[in-house]
Amino acid sequence: MTTTSTRALDRLAAAHDASHYLLVPAEVATPRDVGEVAALLRSATERGLPLTFRSGGTSLSGQGVTDGLLADTRRHFRHVEVLDDGARVRAQPGATVRQVNARLARHGRKLGPDPASEIACTVGGVVANNSSGMACGTEHNTYRTLDSLVAVLPSGTVVDTGAPDADARLRAAEPELYAGLAALRDRVRGNPESVRVIRRQFAIKNTMGYGVNAYLDHDEPADILAHLLIGSEGTLGFVAEATFRTVAALPHAATGLAVFPTLAAATAALPALTGAGLATIELMDATSLRLAQAERDPAAALAALPPVAEHAAFLVEFLGADEAAVAAARAAAEPLLADLDVVAPLALTGDARERAALWQVRKGLYTMVAGARPAGTTALLEDIAVPVPALLDTCERLTALFAEHGYPESVIFGHAKDGNIHFMLSERFEEPAALDRYRRFTDDLVDLVLGNDGTLKAEHGTGRIMAPFVRRQYGDELYEVMRETKRLCDPAGVLNPGVVLTDRADAHLRDIKRAPAVEEEVDRCVECGFCEPACPSRDLTLTPRQRIALRREARAAEEAGDTALLAELERDYAYDGVDTCAVDGMCQVACPVRINTGDLVRRLRAERPRPLERAGWNLAAGHWAGAARAGGAALSLAAALPTPLATAATAAGRALLGADTVPAHHPGLPGGGDRRRPRAAERPVAVYVPSCTGAVFGPGDGGDGVTAAFLELCDRAGVQVTVPEGIDAMCCGTPWKSKGHDRGHRRMADRVRPALWAATREGELPVVSDAASCTEGLAGLLDELPGPVRVVDAVAFVHDTLLDRLTVTAPLPSLA
Template sequence: MHARLVRALENAAPGSVRTRATDRLGLAHDASHYLLAPQAVLVPRGATEVAALIRAAAAVGLGVTFRSGGTSLSGQAGTDQLLMDVRRHFRQIEVLDGGARVRVQPGAVLRQVNARLAPHGRRLGPDPASESACTVGGVIANNSSGMTCGTHANTYQTLESLTLVLASGTVLDTGAPDADAVLRHHEPSLAAALLSLRDRVRGNLDSVRRIEQQFAMKNTMGYGLNSLLDHDSPAQILAHLLIGSEGTLGFVASAVFRTVPLARHASTGLVVFPTLREAVAAMPELVAAGPAAVELLDAESLRVSGRSADMEAALLVEWQEEDLSLLAEREAAAHRLLGTSLSRDAAGRAALWHTRKGLYAAVAGARPAGTVALLEDVAVPVPVLADLCDDLTALFDRHGYERSVIFGHAKDGNLHFMLTERFGDGDSRRYAAFTEDMVDAVLGRGGTLKAEHGTGRVMAPFVRRQYGDELFDVMVAIKRACDPAGTLNPGVLLTDDPAAHLKHLKPVVAVESEVDRCVECGYCEPVCPSRDLTTTPRQRIVLRRELAAATAAGDLPLAEELAREYQYDAVDTCAVDGMCATACPVLINTGDLTKRLRASTVSPAQQRAWGSAARHWDGVSRAMKLALNTAAAGPFVARAATRLPGLPRWSPDLPRGGARRRPAPVSSPDALYLPSCLSTLFAPADGGAGVPAAVRRLAARAGLRLSVPAGIGDLCCGTPWSSKGLPDGYEIMRQRVRAAVGDPAVPVITDAASCTEGFERLLPGVPVVDAVAWVASEVLPRLRVTRRLPSLALHPTCSSVRLGLDGAIAAVAGAIADRVDIPEGWQCCAFAGDRGLLHPELTASATRAEAESVRRGVYAAHASVNRTCEIGLTRSTGETYHHLLELLDQATEE
């Protein structure tokens, strides 16, 4: 990007401009099948900087596109001009009126907002399947709905007010009593234009009829012209036009929503039908029974999601009620109607909804290598839904789209269908022909070409065809009034280019087997601890694709730049915590790729050194313990030493070295205990006895016997080798541990959640149990708690989440504390073995939000279930964290 343009933007918002290839290309990719590379990424820190940057961009003739969660499927969040990241510094959530309302910034993830509202028995109305990753900004920009909200509780219906930034830089709070006066004062021509357009539409009976018909369905095609019928004042018209405007009319800096009740009881079932038509034909009678959700799944979607291969179609149905007796009546009526039973079982219901919510990415992840997934969503009146299914099936056959999928929100006449296409050869003729036929089929059934995913680039050329010339001209006038220079998200939602949807199509480059199934949906990003420091799993993957593409194109300078930046941004600062796999619908663990890339840079000498360490781990761990003690005694020497490349950074908040692990074999034990070597490396907090002593004492109080095997000092879970991609050393340690453990008839337990994961991988077939889980099930029922804490701040770990320890941790914590809080902003701390020592900035970034939450509260104690996590949280919060079992030990002392 030209230096003059960069200076102009930097002057508007110093420190906000990113022009590195990694920043630009990492954010160029979203969940859609379009790809445009921005000239720069802008990262404003508030609404004032957003306004300044928009003005600066307009002055230099560049457009600005807002980017938040990047889960949109229609090409709304990409640009070849300026891309503004409005997620990083816009995540505040404020619950109002006991949960009846909530004020949210655009970067807050929908699931996080609902987690804040849940204690109040409330939730947001929109409930898209991407709720784990989509942000409020995207929900507003696309007028999101979802599985249960229909049109009665979507974004348009539940939004109360917006604080918005217009293209001119004007900031307006539409909820203020003087909002109309402020708008008329600062934007007189816009206020006048909105009222004129309101009167123009209302005075045209055909326009009124067409708008009412279109917005009786789910409809996100074009601008929300229903706002011109539903609202009278210019501020309210503007606020509701912003909903579904895809960032083309202004930036939403915050929004106030009216929330809806969170139903306490629900019952769910999967109803199988012999054909897709019969499933859809059952809809009118089923809808009359009042279900909260009816989700359609065809044979291919059922197959990919792991259901029986002989299923041809199914309806996922759910009833929700506040009253259990009313729910029982619903269940009985559903049984009479459908001939099947519903279930209230939480685990079973969650499994069904997990299948549905992850269906897009699961189906797309099963696509042939090198193809891109194209997901469309349309809506028609429910009575003609079966006919549209027949139309689409015929079109798939006519155009040669095999194994295409149909699913969606059948209750609302809203279908999603997915094709796979190969755009790498530049040929889009088949896709173009299919799209023309599909448009004719949907509009011929009185439908809308976009029900909930937004118009984007994919349907912009067809807005005029759906609404007609008059209403299209009204939309053009709205855009011109709000954004006269065309600065905001150019090329999206409205266009006169009939081929706009066929340009900038994304080629998919195959790179590595670990990640080739990635559909760039972004579900992984909210759980990634490095997302605010360097890159996310999606960005790591797309940067590999960009690197491969640059190499194939012979663009060696770009390839070298990407490779150079990738080392720190994607390899060194990846926590390898596997949390991405917990959120990924196709279970991609980007850490597997990172480990292999790390291994590729390890020299033979380093391999030999780590192999020797595996053979002499007791001596190595004691040497590391001694190094910590020496550093504590001579901090000036320690600081100088840690400036050397590749060495951990010492700081005064690191603990001294711990105690050597010693064997304690016993006959007929109740468990084989492998204390973590972390207790040797790091001394317990506050000079305590540490978790190994606590586990032994707790077992003794419960009358249970633990055996610590001979040679324990030389044993390790293998994580130091696996995380660095050192297979030789890992295999040496695996053999040592296997020989020491044998085939025990009792469970093997260890006292750090990350080590439990490590031993599980190291000892397949051996029952490995985390000490917290073992204590919760075997020890806690036999203990007497003598001292309870009034409050406890609890930090679960990434390993404890993946191990499914939430219930055990809650049981132990609840036994010792009257109030247990998992602070807002909790996520993996990214200490990740030695990452927190090599790159403390990674842990600082990952724990920043949680630390702020902890500092706002008052707690009697702070706990986690991993020693390195305790160190990381102590460092970031200034509060001392202990292992949860240490606190249980103190609470049950005789």
């Protein structure tokens, strides 16, 4: 049965997505399957309650927020099925683009849409927003690569457009909708002006309004409906499953940065570059280059340049199935590339590290601008598209608008060959003058883009931000076609009202998110959601984004004098926000502005008055070898006892000392592990620090355990590693650091640092750790040594150092 919550913490956590809009849902629901979604839709229609579906929460235009019922479709809709040896893939809306592409990788295939947010954006959002990306253009976007979908309409009807008789089924189940779509198809096709406008608008990237090009591209109402749902932002129905035709994944590349003296020189070269077969041509304006050049460690191509003045650059890349294909493309384009009006010769590289550094120049722009914005300001990342010949004029006039309206640090970047540019603003919306400034800027932006025959939304979806301008972009006739499309699909108007279409001229200025200053980690967060797929507690309680958002909500309640709400949030946050955070730092790896929410949680834990717990952990830090052996012995004893007896014993302990102090026994727990022992080596290439987890917990499958397996692999490969003396008393420090026990952490650090400094020969040898959390813990612990010590995860060490020396006799098809 669908789980529904009206708890303030759940509603406020769900209120925040990547956009700059904020609406607090009345209820948050978590349906588990299509049947429960259909029931939600029927219930919302009967109650007249607005209903919004959300998966990844990475949409930027306000299409994922509501003050009605918010349905989380990420948690239970993650199934991915590869079809036809990778030629097609079927995925549910909660699966991320990266997860789908990971399943396709072994087949040499990938999804056509390649959004920059692929680490966190989900199939649901890809379909809802008609996603594209840096390389796919309009040829391989969601609309063009959709094969079929399963959708749930507001009436509760489930439509499978992949069924052979899909059209007949739609006619039988929804006769009014079927007839209405057929009538709109004929109406659009019979109006030459509508046909002209549609062909012009959808010749470029365009996610403004509904995809009325479906009325020209498809004949049967079932196919028309399927393609109208793409880019409809959850306003016409719920897409429960989508099947895509995939594209070839091209793993080989050559990348370079072409820096031009002016934007005019860059855009003048664009037609020739587009014709040269480049997969990507990414634009960066002068402000972008100045910010990138000022970074602590800029890419070599930028570091070698004189100070940026009026320059502009293209990050260009060839892709190919193999090195020969890339070499052939480079050779064919060589005369053109050599003749470019650039300030330094364009050097293409296939080296992975050099390519990553170049891409960081482009992808790091968001990080630089968002991370450096003043505390208390909200970041806006917007996008538009114009015909390529109008790109220069649009960029120059947009830069002038930044200056005119007081946004001097705004940057322009984007997908030049598509005429698709992005720009970023920072604004303090709680000030009325700032909101008025944003209104005037938006009005001028609309005039500029539509005056150049462009679209006000290229990739990010209409949402709330551009809904007031849909009529102006398409004209009265096509706007009425869109309104009738909405009426046919959602007669009660319960699906995401105010998104895509609106009667409010000021809708883009309402319900804007404020960002009260709280603390360092919180103030830098742009709530993009990139951290969420990496969070271990995302399906238990909260994600890093939600932990940060709730700190903002608590501060807002405090400033408003709402003591009742503040008390409720603090009470529930203690468990959901603090106790259940793994503090493993994986959120920082994914975060574009490098926030480690674990640091925030550790600080909050350290502020708790728990003297007995602190004393116990401090004692353990001084006697860790004995503590680890005691833990292992307890597990071995529990494993030897009859299960009911062990369970009853831990239950009694939990009742007496508390559930947070005594862990519950589970019959699936292994026995205790083996004591860690030092290991000498004459010619070691690394210092191995086996995790103390293996000393407490024995192997669960009856095997030899991680430590023995790793050392056996080293022996077979003929690679010597040493295990330091005193290893049984060492730990990475994570148990203390994660709980905020600073004194115990310092005590452990004082033992481990000198021992590993000596064992690594003062940093000459790397440290190898066999647990990811220990790798992260040791890296932080060793930061304060006199010199650098490299910490390597055992998986990476085996891949980089051992694998080529081993004979693989029984390869596994997959570990997934």
